[in-house]
Amino acid sequence: MSEPKHTPVLLNESIDHLNLRAGKTIVDCTLGLGGHSEEILKKIGKNGKLIAFEQDEENLKLAKKRLKKYEKQITYVHENFENLRSQISELGLDLVDGILFDLGLSSPHVDDAQRGFSFKNDGPLDMRFDKRQKLTAEQVVNKTKEKDLADIIFHYGEDRKSRIIARKIVEARKQKPIKTTSELAELIKSTIRSRSKLHPATQTFQALRIYVNRELEVLELALDQAINLLKPKGRLVIISYHSLEDRIVKKKFRYYTQDCICPKELPVCQCNFQKKLYILTKKPIIPTGIEATTNPRARSAKMRVCERI
Numbered sequence: 001m002s003e004p005k006h007t008p009v010l011l012n013e014s015i016d017h018l019n020l021r022a023g024k025t026i027v028d029c030t031l032g033l034g035g036h037s038e039e040i041l042k043k044i045g046k047n048g049k050l051i052a053f054e055q056d057e058e059n060l061k062l063a064k065k066r067l068k069k070y071e072k073q074i075t076y077v078h079e080n081f082e083n084l085r086s087q088i089s090e091l092g093l094d095l096v097d098g099i100l101f102d103l104g105l106s107s108p109h110v111d112d113a114q115r116g117f118s119f120k121n122d123g124p125l126d127m128r129f130d131k132r133q134k135l136t137a138e139q140v141v142n143k144t145k146e147k148d149l150a151d152i153i154f155h156y157g158e159d160r161k162s163r164i165i166a167r168k169i170v171e172a173r174k175q176k177p178i179k180t181t182s183e184l185a186e187l188i189k190s191t192i193r194s195r196s197k198l199h200p201a202t203q204t205f206q207a208l209r210i211y212v213n214r215e216l217e218v219l220e221l222a223l224d225q226a227i228n229l230l231k232p233k234g235r236l237v238i239i240s241y242h243s244l245e246d247r248i249v250k251k252k253f254r255y256y257t258q259d260c261i262c263p264k265e266l267p268v269c270q271c272n273f274q275k276k277l278y279i280l281t282k283k284p285i286i287p288t289g290i291e292a293t294t295n296p297r298a299r300s301a302k303m304r305v306c307e308r309i
């Protein structure tokens with residue numbers, strides 16, 4: 001089998017916005033196959049440091065191989081980025097110069113049927129980024145109560161057909177457990193009539209993936225930590241791939257640009273909250289037409305950037 005590949009999204013734009021200089025300390029929270037990290041390493045030079053988080057062991061191995069010549073400058077952290085602050089302080093660091101999040105899936109996740117993220121190739125319903133974790137998509141599909149399953153599909157897939165889909169899943173699993181991506185995709189396809197070009201299972205698959213990996217919850221937690229880990233003028237760059245993630249990023253940025261978070265009824269400020277950020281992207285940066293055509297994964301990408309005051 002050929003070596004897995006991933007084309008980094010918004011590469012030049014993200015690297016430019018990190019404002020990299022020789023000797024800086026940068027955190028890549030989503031190393032993947034190391035595409036963004038490699039460019040960061042070129043810019044920060046021999047005296048620069050990179051701390052790279054990746055919770056997927058297979059991607060971590062591939063990235064280590066790719067970045068071998070920079071190994072002295074890199075600290076790899078095989079952890080969820082929700083533990084950003086504690087991991088950084090374990091390394092004896094206080095603040096850093098820049099942080100990058102390039103969220104979600106890498107190409108090998110989609111291309112390798114055994115990872116169970118995609119219904120394009122048949123594989124086990126897995127969907128875990130981190131195989132040390134116990135919960136899989138198969139367990140969610142076969143064990144979750146109908147109402148909870150509908151809520152997951154509605155909230156994380158934004159699918160208005162969530163109730164019908166959940167009902168059909170529960171009916172089908174009474175006959176026999178749903179074990180593969182194709183079984184689930186076919187079941188949904190036979191349930192939902194749709195004129196959209198999207199496969200009717202797309203949103204359910206997104207929902208299950210987000211739920212299994214607690215993607216929105218960990219993003220929220222990590223953003224607070226990231227903002228507080230930046231040195232003055234340090235940059236935070238976030239590339240997201242669906243509206244649920246982008247909404248969290250936008251809201252968090254807005255929160256930290258306030259001068260006061262007291263309830264409106266209070267006549268005088270008592271919170272002592274201080275604005276921590278400048279937002280550098282009033283509107284998100286999106287891929288150029290060329291990038292979107294040559295790299296389909298980039299099509300839904302949105303990049304937001306802020307700078308620590």
Ligand SMILES: C[S@@+](CC[C@H](N)C(=O)[O-])C[C@H]1O[C@@H](n2cnc3c(N)ncnc32)[C@H](O)[C@@H]1O
Binds near residue numbers: 029030034
């Ligand atoms: C879009 S890919 C990053 C690709 C990378 N920028 C590159 O150029 O190769 C996202 C990566 O982040 C990892 N990831 C996703 N959520 C994570 C989390 N909460 N903690 C650590 N790694 C995570 C995924 O396993 C995946 O490898």
